[in-house]
Amino acid sequence: MDTLLHVIVSLISLMVALAYGLTTGGVVRKIMARIQGRIGPPVYQPFIDLGKVLFLRTGTHHGVMFILGPVFRLAGAAGFYLLIPVIVGVPFLEGFHFSGDLLLVMYFMFFGSLGMALGAADGGHPHSPIGVGRGLAQMTAYELPFGLAVVAIVASSGSFSVFEIVEHQRAAMLTKGVLGWNLFQLPFASIAAFLALLGMNMYPPFNIVGAPTEIPVGPATEYNTAFQSLQMSGRAIFAIAKVVLFMNLFLGGAHSILEAFIKTFFIYMWSIFVGAVFPRFRPEQSIRFFLGWPTAAGVLAVALILWR
Amino acid sequence: MRDELPVLHGVPPIPEGSQPHARCQDECFLGEKPEPLKYREAIQRIKNWFRANSLHVLAYGTGCGSIELRPLGTARFDMERFGISTRPTPRHANVLIISGYLSIKTLKRVIRSYEQMPSPKWVVGLGSCTINGGMYWDSYATMKQLDLYLPVDMYISGCMPRPEALIEGFAALMDKIKKGEANGYLDYLERLDWYRENQKKIIHDWDLPDYSW
Amino acid sequence: MKTHIETLKRHQFEVLWTHQQRANLIQIGIKAEQTLPVLTYLKTHTPFVQLTHYSAVDWIEDNEFQLTYTLTNPQTYEILMVCARIDREAATADSLHKLWPQAVTYEHEMGEMFGLKFPGSPRVGEPFNLEGWRDMPPMRRDFDTVKFVRDSIPERPGRQAINTRDYIGAEAGEKRLLHD
Numbered sequence: 001m002d003t004l005l006h007v008i009v010s011l012i013s014l015m016v017a018l019a020y021g022l023t024t025g026g027v028v029r030k031i032m033a034r035i036q037g038r039i040g041p042p043v044y045q046p047f048i049d050l051g052k053v054l055f056l057r058t059g060t061h062h063g064v065m066f067i068l069g070p071v072f073r074l075a076g077a078a079g080f081y082l083l084i085p086v087i088v089g090v091p092f093l094e095g096f097h098f099s100g101d102l103l104l105v106m107y108f109m110f111f112g113s114l115g116m117a118l119g120a121a122d123g124g125h126p127h128s129p130i131g132v133g134r135g136l137a138q139m140t141a142y143e144l145p146f147g148l149a150v151v152a153i154v155a156s157s158g159s160f161s162v163f164e165i166v167e168h169q170r171a172a173m174l175t176k177g178v179l180g181w182n183l184f185q186l187p188f189a190s191i192a193a194f195l196a197l198l199g200m201n202m203y204p205p206f207n208i209v210g211a212p213t214e215i216p217v218g219p220a221t222e223y224n225t226a227f228q229s230l231q232m233s234g235r236a237i238f239a240i241a242k243v244v245l246f247m248n249l250f251l252g253g254a255h256s257i258l259e260a261f262i263k264t265f266f267i268y269m270w271s272i273f274v275g276a277v278f279p280r281f282r283p284e285q286s287i288r289f290f291l292g293w294p295t296a297a298g299v300l301a302v303a304l305i306l307w308r
Numbered sequence: 309m310r311d312e313l314p315v316l317h318g319v320p321p322i323p324e325g326s327q328p329h330a331r332c333q334d335e336c337f338l339g340e341k342p343e344p345l346k347y348r349e350a351i352q353r354i355k356n357w358f359r360a361n362s363l364h365v366l367a368y369g370t371g372c373g374s375i376e377l378r379p380l381g382t383a384r385f386d387m388e389r390f391g392i393s394t395r396p397t398p399r400h401a402n403v404l405i406i407s408g409y410l411s412i413k414t415l416k417r418v419i420r421s422y423e424q425m426p427s428p429k430w431v432v433g434l435g436s437c438t439i440n441g442g443m444y445w446d447s448y449a450t451m452k453q454l455d456l457y458l459p460v461d462m463y464i465s466g467c468m469p470r471p472e473a474l475i476e477g478f479a480a481l482m483d484k485i486k487k488g489e490a491n492g493y494l495d496y497l498e499r500l501d502w503y504r505e506n507q508k509k510i511i512h513d514w515d516l517p518d519y520s521w
Numbered sequence: 522m523k524t525h526i527e528t529l530k531r532h533q534f535e536v537l538w539t540h541q542q543r544a545n546l547i548q549i550g551i552k553a554e555q556t557l558p559v560l561t562y563l564k565t566h567t568p569f570v571q572l573t574h575y576s577a578v579d580w581i582e583d584n585e586f587q588l589t590y591t592l593t594n595p596q597t598y599e600i601l602m603v604c605a606r607i608d609r610e611a612a613t614a615d616s617l618h619k620l621w622p623q624a625v626t627y628e629h630e631m632g633e634m635f636g637l638k639f640p641g642s643p644r645v646g647e648p649f650n651l652e653g654w655r656d657m658p659p660m661r662r663d664f665d666t667v668k669f670v671r672d673s674i675p676e677r678p679g680r681q682a683i684n685t686r687d688y689i690g691a692e693a694g695e696k697r698l699l700h701d
């Protein structure tokens with residue numbers, strides 16, 4: 001009975017994440033428009049887009065892997081989201097966590113992109129492999145600082161479980177208050193990970209995969225209708241899962257829905273406000289950036305932990 | 309190889325006398341249109357509302373009119389507030405704007421792009437060149453009447469129409485879609501042979517496939 | 522600039538006529554057979570090293586095509602237009618693709634629009650602007666554009682043609698415009 005209830009609550013939570021992700025996308029478009037002095041689309045515009053894409057009729061595909069690409073992406077995003085605790089203390093919203101789930105979560109983070117890469121290559125459009133190549137190169141680059149930051153966190157809290165990392169921060173908060181967050185406890189790891197988050201979110205200056213005016217939508221060039229809707233929903237859930245993971249790792253998790261909304265919103269907006277004022281990097285600049293200061297910060301974070 | 313791949317539920321030209329496909333009986337009507345049911349009509353209306361409020365324009369300019377499209381994205385006119393945005397690939401687009409004169413060489417590319425767009429899709433003819441040839445009426449290289457080659461849902465007259473006129477045209481197109489009257493794409497499928505005949509009349513080196521999926 | 526034309530004459534190149542159009546623009550006429558030697562000389566021995574434009578004019582009355590090579594001196598911005606007339610029936614000229622690689626595109630287009638032949642020039646004969654063109658080259662003056670358009674491109678009926686000059690003149694209350 002408990003398992004059934006858990007599954008039902010998780011599905012509802014997934015739907016809420018989808019709705020939240022789409023709304024946040026709309027808010028982002030609105031913010032970008034206001035920054036550029038425009039009125040901008042309504043906040044619910046992504047819902048209309050998703051609905052319209054679902055109501056399109058003709059669908060063309062290019063083989064099995066082409067279909068599986070967006071499915072992998074959605075599955076990766078959903079698996080990622082379901083593994084991590086969303087709200088700590090609420091029985092069924094703590095995710096399907098187990099000891100060592102952080103490794104699986106990190107795998108899921110890159111699983112979706114990998115699936116898309118394989119699927120997009122089947123599309124046959126020349127922009128797809130270019131975008132895929134850029135994306136995988138950038139992924140490899142920002143994985144290094146992020147991995148170092150995760151190593152520092154794991155070493156400091158002594159666990160590979162996201163849930164236990166949150167608990168560790170909660171314990172520290174009893175004595176130190178907000179300063180118990182990993183954000184303040186491990187400042188160099190936070191710098192490395194939050195800079196890596198910029199690359200993960202693919203907003204400027206790191207939007208080299210779907211670079212407008214270069215390889216316009218990149219790997220998704222051939223994806224239409226239902227495939228596009230899968231991709232859109234996968235992207236929305238993935239964006240939310242990422243910020244929830246960062247909330248758990250650095251901001252001490254959340255104990256109520258309101259707290260979760262506020263924290264995730266601010267983490268999400270971090271990359272938006274950076275993105276709104278920067279032009280795009282070239283691929284080699286982006287990769288060099290991630291292998292530079294973020295990696296140095298990550299190495300320093302690990303060194304400090306070892307020294308301590 | 310490409311032709312052998314299965315098509316999910318696309319509508320290739322169907323030979324005369326055959327029964328319409330079961331899953332699109334009320335939409336891809338051939339011959340007698342069945343009486344629509346009440347709830348289906350309601351669903352259709354909802355679908356049309358979604359379609360009308362999320363117009364994705366193919367960012368492709370055929371002639372001088374495309375210069376009037378650019379200001380639409382800027383702060384002064386801002387078409388994004390109506391849910392209209394541009395898409396760089398025909399696979400993501402619904403609206404094809406023929407912006408001004410259309411040379412016969414470009415017509416070939418336009419036909420290809422149009423057929424690759426997922427339906428429902430709409431064609432907007434911009435400027436007098438698409439209506440009756442405009443100032444290029446005696447040019448040896450441009451077509452003079454767009455609706456012979458593509459099903460046009462909305463004409464915006466002028467030489468060139470201002471961005472305001474374009475926004476008004478989009479609003480009219482959205483009204484038409486909401487009422488379910490913008491059915492040019494069905495007309496294209498129904499009378500594909502007629503359109504092909506017209507297209508082949510002016511494109512002499514026809515090397516396109518039977519239908520560009 | 523004039524000194525360069527004098528040296529041309531001294532090197533046994535025949536300069537048929539010269540015409541100074543502006544202070545920095547001189548046109549000269551040469552024989553078609555001497556096109557390549559003259560242009561080679563101008564490129565290698567004078568500062569006129571840049572081919573800025575390259576076009577053809579149909580002189581149907583003289584039964585000739587005139588090819589105009591516009592050379593620029595990039596230091597002083599002086600322009601030298603070298604004109605050579607070729608026979609209209611043969612319509613064959615020397616290709617410049619070894620002197621200036623960009624000439625290929627001009628030759629490609631002239632081959633299509635005027636039906637000129639440039640032996641040795643790469644890609645001449647491939648479709649460029651006009652795909653599937655079956656008629657006479659459209660820039661030749663004996664090509665009847667209006668008749669071609671009426672015959673081959675369908676037109677929406679009901680179009681009224683107004684003589685713009687008369688219409689605007691009548692509107693302005695004038696009987697004749699100045700340059701009429």
